Amino acid sequence: MPSLLLACALTVALLPASPLGAQSSGVIRGRVIATADSTPLAGIHVRVAGSAVGVLTDRLGQYRLVIPGGSVPLMFFGMGYQAWQTTVTVPARDSLTVNAALSTVSVVLPSTLVVTTASRSPERIVDAPAAVAVADAIRLADASVTGQLPQVLASMPGVFAPQNGINDFNVGARGFNSFLTRRVLVLQDGRDLAIPTLSAQEWSAMSLPLEALGRAEFVRGPGSALYGANAFSGVLNIISPAPRDARGSMLAVGGGELGTLRADVQHASASDNGRWGWRLNAGYNQSDSWDASRTQPGALAREYAAAIDTSRYTIAAPLPGFEVRPLIGQTKSGAPGLPGVTTGTPDPMSSAYGSARLDYYRENGAVLTAEAGTAEIRNQVFMTGAGRSQIASALRPWGRVALDAQGYNLMAYYSGRRSGDQWSLASGLPQLDDDDIWHVEGQLNRPFAGTRGSWVAGASLRSVSIDSKGTFLSAADDDRRDSYAALFGQLRYKLAPTWELLGAARYDGSNLYTAQWSPKAALVWSPTTSQRVRLTWNQAFQTPNPVERFLEQPAGAPLDLNALEQGLRLSPLGPALGGVPNGTLFTNSAAVPVLAIGNRNLAVEKVRSAELGYKGPLGGKGFVTVDAYYSTLTNFVTNLMAGANPLYAPWTAPSAVPEAARSALQSAALGVLGPGLTRLPNGGSAYVLSLGNAGRATEWGGELSVGYPLSSRLTLEANAAYFRASVQRNTFVVGDTLLANTPTHMGNVTLTYRAPGGTDASVTTRLVESYAWRSGFYNGRVPARQVIDVVAGHQLSPRVRLQLVATNLLDQRRYEAFGASVIGRRVLGRATYTW
Known part of the structure; x- marks a missing residue:
């Protein structure tokens, strides 16, 4: 590759x-x-x-x-x-x-703003056959000092991004969120930003400050027809500007609460003849966090006492009820693996990053790009369904070459991850991770029948290598390389001046899953030049990540089943055990391993969704979008649990046990230990937690978004989302519990003021209803929250700008996913000098 x-x-x-x-x-x-x-x-x-x-x-x-x-x-x-x-x-x-x-x-924003993500080609946002929201460069710059892109996304209609910690978010849309969620495909200039082992995002590892990202387009709803795997509930596409369109130099420094320090420097320019453009940037960010060590029983309940009524809601950490490893920078008393008091101060989280881009602008308007960058993160904590993990250090190098021309584009990129020390805080086990992605892609765009129709066609190849250094993937599956290939196309045609028909499909193949077809169809009606009504149908899929497929590591201390064996020997079944040496009924009855093992045969999850949407003007000055959807989801990957993987059948008695007694003996043992007691491929007894596919659910809901200029200086934006889901319990594995992890009601209201001379301010109120959360071993109630974020800025001179940003201004102490940290206020200031 x-x-x-x-x-x-x-x-x-x-x-x-x-x-x-x-x-x-x-x-x-x-x-x-x-x-x-x-x-x-x-x-x-x-x-x-x-x-x-x-x-x-x-x-x-x-x-x-x-x-x-x-x-x-x-x-x-x-x-x-x-x-x-x-x-x-x-x-x-x-x-x-x-x-x-x-x-x-x-107002003409809905009819003139151009987006590219919904159809993989430029079109007015009002023409896009999907629910689309855009964060422009100014909105991204307003949040740059925080380094938190998901905070910007959270104010978009229908986007739900619960925060686990300073830099750890679960960005999703339209339900069934989770830790390490991967239902939204995240791209930056065509690069998939996900970590290959987990298929999830590492938001702290971006190598550009937010103001340099240009714009972020979020398409809600299934998108696999054009984007393939994991465009399950949406696509986030970050599109950075060409250096010639962002000329100038910038130096920005900021800081504030939680010991935050941030510095960015950037330079972009172009040659005198306009043929070459280049951009260089570097930055550093450091901050303490709200994360606290949980090395004592009851630590989670004490941490959550400030956020929820613990006398009303049970706060229980997964067994054994405490973490065995403190945060980096702290020490724990007592023996390893046992609870203890934590002392000291956690080391701050940090990220250092930089990138360089070189463009060649051809006379025909085509742009040839070569760019590369890297980010090094330290001490970041991220949440998984099995518990928290902490990254002592990790490096995220990448490179990209592309040609963007009229009618076609070509791209190739590399993305890697090199982890230093990384541990599970819950188990204390190391989690090393070296990954590489090599990807090539090409696409053609052409009109036909004059201006009545257009088509898009493309193909991609990808190679992914993963190496856990023997820390969490099975020996047989570690240090692996997997391949992916895809063909996609889209056809749109105007049936009449006010009616347009669209169809798209994509074929995805891999050595890891059965080939997938992802179709899409849409019918769009244009009653006026600025109004659109659309009816769409989509099918999408999400692939199990490599950890779900190939995990193999201890899930707890070995079980001592000697007492169970002796009890069986003293029971009426005892004579049948005469040929089984004492202490070997369960291979080594004194130490039966407890293992977490993946399922290499996992199938993809699927969603089929119908949508009805409207976009149009509001009151002559504003705009409104309304979207409703109904979706069916099938073939969920279960939680890590006993009996989920058919490869690990219930335990069988040793061959020395007479046939007549085998069934009774097996029933007796399994009656005590359940379906987790099994035999490994080598014949040894073990207690195995694994995964499988099961389940069917439906979801439905709606999203409303309005924008209205109250005056030449004051703008109001508001959105609301309604969500419901129904889970067919009889289609799931016994004992598995699936929740949508999404509130029924949520919304945002933003008031923005922009005055002459570069003075501006915005206030965003985010309202989220209480909801139940279940992800992995974490199961509990999440409290409602009413969060106020404020941004204020002033252009002190043509070159100097001052800014103040406050997230959670009123310091409402809430956790946003059960098991995550309690989130508090963060007030930051920033000064920017441009020339």
Whole structure:
């Protein structure tokens, strides 16, 4: 696969220029102001109409856009302002100034904002055949000092992102959340950001600050028809700007509560002839956390006493009821494996990161990109269904080459993970992890029948290698390499001026699972140019991760079954044991291993979903989106439990036991220990916890989102989500319990103020109803929460900006998933200098 990546890179570099638009580039720059009072407007979209080429104005209303020379339609738009479009002639190898003044007449955001994720091609957000929300560069910059992208996502309609700790979040949509959730596929410029072993996100390991990410598009609902595995409930696509569209240098320093320190430096520029662009960045972030050691019985209940009424709700940690390892930086009294008092202060969490990008801008408008980066994280704590783990250190290197051209794009990337020391706090066992992903992908986009239709077709290949160094994967399956291949396509066609039909499908194959077809169909009605009603049907799948397939490690201390054996020998079954040496009924009855073992035969989970959606204007100035869905989910992966894996059948008596007594002896032993008592492939007795596939559930709900400019300076945004689920208990393994881990009601209200001169503020209130949580061994109630987040900023001078950010301003002490840490307030300040 590395040689395939190199070949792809060379192919990209040597591709001939397309004859389309083969002219030199020029520069458009200017300033956007409000018609009423001439104040500069920040966050206004400046875009080549009908394309994804564009930028946002900065906080001084300024913009700079590099595009191929010639005549182009240029559009200016933003929420609360009347869009303005003009056709300009861009001089080749020269610049042109185009200023704009926008009036506050009608909002056009839903009909003009361009997104690319829903259809893998540029389209107006109102035309996207899916539920889509966008966080733009200004919103991302407002949260940059926190380093917490999921905090931004949590304010989107229908997105549920319970926080486990400072940097650990469970980002999901439309129900059935969990620790290490992977139902939302997360991409950054086409790169899958998930950790291969867990298929989950490591949010602290991003190598760009939030303001450099550009924009984040979140598509809710199944997306496997275009994106494949794990686009189960949605796709988050982070799209960073080209260096030529983000010129300038930045130095930012910040800090505040929890001993937070953060520094970022970035430089982006382009050559005088406009052919080359480059970006460099580096940063460091350090913070204490709300995590506390739980090395004594009752520690979880004491920690949660500030968050919930512990006299009403039972707070019980999984057996044995305590963690055997303290947080890094602390020490525990007593013998290893036993409870003890923790002393000392936990070491702070930190991340150091950097990246570099080089673009070559061809005369035809195509962009050739080569970039690489890395992030090193230390002391991060993350939550799993089996307990908390802590990463002493881990390195996340990556690299990408891509060609983005009119009508096609090619991409290849590498992503790796190199863990240093990493431990399970619950068991004390090490968890080493060296992973590599090599991926190549190509896509074509073409219109047909004039402007009535278009098609997308593409293919991808991926190779993934995983090595746990013998710490948690079975010896036979460790240090492994798996392969994946996919073909996908989409066809859309206007049946009439107001009706459009869309169909898509994807074929995914791998050595790990049976080949999967993921279809999609949509019918879109356009009663007006700014209104859309859509009916869609999707099918998607989620793959078991390698840990679920190939796990093998102790799940507890060995069982001493000598007493059980002696009791059986003294029972009426005793004579049947005459040929079995004493102490060997259960192989080594004094020490029967207790093991957690994966299931290599796990099948994929599936979802089929129907959606009805509406997008349109509200009251002449605002916008509204309404989405309703009904989904059927099948073939869940069970919790780690006894009797779930058919490969580990109930224990059988030794061959020396006479046939007539075998059944009675087996029933007696299993009656005491249950289906977990089994025999390993080598014939030895063991108590095994494993996984299987089972279950069927339905979910239904709705999402409402509105945005309305109250004045030229004040904007109101609000959203609400309703969710219900029904689990068919008789389709699950006996003893398994599945919960949706999602509140019935939740919502957000954001009020944003932007004044002349770069002064702005926003207040977000997040309301979440209480709900039950079950993930792995953790089962309990999560309290309701009402959280207020505040962002305030002031442009002290054209180059200096000051900012204050408060998350959970009122310090409401709540845990957001049962087993996670109690989350408190965090107030941070930041100063940014740009030149």
